[in-house]
Amino acid sequence: MRSSAGPHDRIEELIATQALNGLDEPDRRELERGLAGHGAGCEECRRLLAEYSAAAAALALALDPVPLSAGAEDRLVAAARGEIRVVPGAPSKDSAPGGPFPGRGRFPRWVASAAVAAAMLVAAGVVGYSLAPGRTVPTRVVNMAAGERVLQVAFNPGDQEALVVGANLPDPPAGKVYQLWYQRTEDSAMESAGTFVPRGGTVLAPVVVGPSFVAVAVSLEPAGGSEHPTAEPLYLTKV
Amino acid sequence: MVQAVDVRVVAVRNLEDARDSDLVRRVAGGDEAAFRLLFQRYAQAAKALAVRIVRQAFLAEEIVQEAFLALWRHPGAYREDRGSFRAWLMSTVHHRAVDLIRREEAQRRRGEEARPDASAADRAADPAEEVVEQAALADARQRVRVALADIPPEQRDVLELMYYGGKTQSAIARELDLPLGTVKSRTLLGMRRLRADLAGGMR
Numbered sequence: 401m402r403s404s405a406g407p408h409d410r411i412e413e414l415i416a417t418q419a420l421n422g423l424d425e426p427d428r429r430e431l432e433r434g435l436a437g438h439g440a441g442c443e444e445c446r447r448l449l450a451e452y453s454a455a456a457a458a459l460a461l462a463l464d465p466v467p468l469s470a471g472a473e474d475r476l477v478a479a480a481r482g483e484i485r486v487v488p489g490a491p492s493k494d495s496a497p498g499g500p501f502p503g504r505g506r507f508p509r510w511v512a513s514a515a516v517a518a519a520m521l522v523a524a525g526v527v528g529y530s531l532a533p534g535r536t537v538p539t540r541v542v543n544m545a546a547g548e549r550v551l552q553v554a555f556n557p558g559d560q561e562a563l564v565v566g567a568n569l570p571d572p573p574a575g576k577v578y579q580l581w582y583q584r585t586e587d588s589a590m591e592s593a594g595t596f597v598p599r600g601g602t603v604l605a606p607v608v609v610g611p612s613f614v615a616v617a618v619s620l621e622p623a624g625g626s627e628h629p630t631a632e633p634l635y636l637t638k639v
Numbered sequence: 640m641v642q643a644v645d646v647r648v649v650a651v652r653n654l655e656d657a658r659d660s661d662l663v664r665r666v667a668g669g670d671e672a673a674f675r676l677l678f679q680r681y682a683q684a685a686k687a688l689a690v691r692i693v694r695q696a697f698l699a700e701e702i703v704q705e706a707f708l709a710l711w712r713h714p715g716a717y718r719e720d721r722g723s724f725r726a727w728l729m730s731t732v733h734h735r736a737v738d739l740i741r742r743e744e745a746q747r748r749r750g751e752e753a754r755p756d757a758s759a760a761d762r763a764a765d766p767a768e769e770v771v772e773q774a775a776l777a778d779a780r781q782r783v784r785v786a787l788a789d790i791p792p793e794q795r796d797v798l799e800l801m802y803y804g805g806k807t808q809s810a811i812a813r814e815l816d817l818p819l820g821t822v823k824s825r826t827l828l829g830m831r832r833l834r835a836d837l838a839g840g841m842r
Contacts, residue, residue: 421805
């Protein structure tokens with residue numbers, strides 16, 4: 401037993417109780433402030449969190465296992481197959497280090513409105529996806545492809561963070577990536593919104609556009625993207 | 640005085656955790672077989688926890704499915720440097736289960752309609768699959784039960800009310816008619832003991 405108070409005594413008590421989900425709201429807030437105060441790099445905090453989380457999990461593992469209903473695993477996999485997955489950081493390997501796009505690597509949090517979501521989902525042929533709530537809803541969707549291929553840009557006029565949604569897209573040739581461009585006015589040059597690489601044909605990628613634009617385009621560019629299009633657009637759509 | 644540490648136990652646990660982390664990495668790459676393996680390994684333990692808290696097999700199973708789907712959608716939600724996969728999974732399931740019963744309790748207090756009794760539906764549900772379990776988990780369960788038996792009963796009672804009962808510290812203090820400070824110290828002492836037992840693999 402410790403006889404003198406250390407900087408982690410109070411936070412240890414809060415962490416241990418939080419691991420059991422037993423904190424009342426004011427204490428939970430105190431824990432949040434405490435962790436934030438110590439910072440993400442606090443090794444002692446990290447250790448306490450991991451070890452108390454393991455201790456709580458042990459309480460779970462002490463119970464006799466309970467079988468799932470018949471077919472539960474297959475149902476889970478069927479549900480999973482229908483989802484667009486969000487893999488953090490993807491396709492960030494295609495960005496230049498310290499890349500110029502402010503949204504890069506941080507997935508925008510959207511609540512898709514029913515109409516937009518329906519359009520995306522039906523067109524992409526997927527059953528469902530979930531995005532964390534918190535940002536404004538994308539109210540406009542630009543369809544860039546037709547037929548089996550899906551390529552859309554979902555955005556909110558005035559907002560610069562937008563989303564590229566794609567399905568059934570071919571992989572770019574080795575060493576190349578898709579790059580999205582936008583044109584602010586009819587006379588302006590194409591500006592880069594970001595690069596993306598489909599996985600298994602699908603893509604759900606954050607991009608950065610201007611507050612308003614009259615056209616979007618996609619071309620194949622060398623990995624890392626280009627400052628200006630170096631190839632003819634594969635897709636070009638007036639907004 | 641040197642404490643005897645069961646190195647073999649610690650090594651096995653680390654190996655299990657390393658295997659799980661590898662499976663999660665594969666899940667992040669869209670590997671369905673890895674996803675199934677994780678489910679096979681942990682779904683029954685996860686459901687046991689959920690059932691203990693929400694008391695309804697159907698709801699418990701939904702909670703487990705949702706936790707695994709959450710992993711599939713956002714594999715980055717589990718981070719290796721924050722602990723083992725099994726701890727993350729149980730924490731996720733626990734959180735959702737406790738949320739559910741607290742919301743229902745709040746509704747009950749507001750006099751709102753209770754959830755229709757689903758126990759009849761549960762009984763009519765598909766016959767359950769056999770309990771198929773890996774030796775490693777069965778071993779872990781044994782060790783944990785021994786460790787729990789080591790914890791003084793007044794501390795263990797608080798831990799169980801909190802974890803299995805989904806109650807907050809203040810709710811436990813009211814229920815047991817104890818000062819809040821007593822509940823807090825019993826929680827911390829009990830958890831410290833459990834944490835020490837597990838970290839050392841001591842027997």
